[in-house]
Amino acid sequence: MPVTKTFTPKAFAKENPQYTGTVSLRMPSYVERLAIMREVDACGDDNLARLEVMARRIPSHFAGADVIRLDDQRAFKTWDDFEYESGLSDVISELTVQLLGESRVGAAIT
16 A cells, blocks of 8 residues: 655745745655665765656656745646756655655655
């Protein structure tokens, strides 16, 4: 049974945030986690390549969002909304970390 985690990104808790809301991810199964780890390990010490590998995995795990940009009340609900909004790059980076989380199936970093 798939596990979905909904959380408030850390970037939204900073002083004077530009966005507010939550993001939901379907956490990877054990086999998916192993495949992600294998791909990331193949990048060696190239951190940018590692980030790219993880970012390419997010769309298949993105379960939705309820995010609002505070200055104009624009809503961000889909991966397409996130992918093209430069102000959400810190959140996308956080999503990549959430995907691997703990070594338990379906677990996420808490």
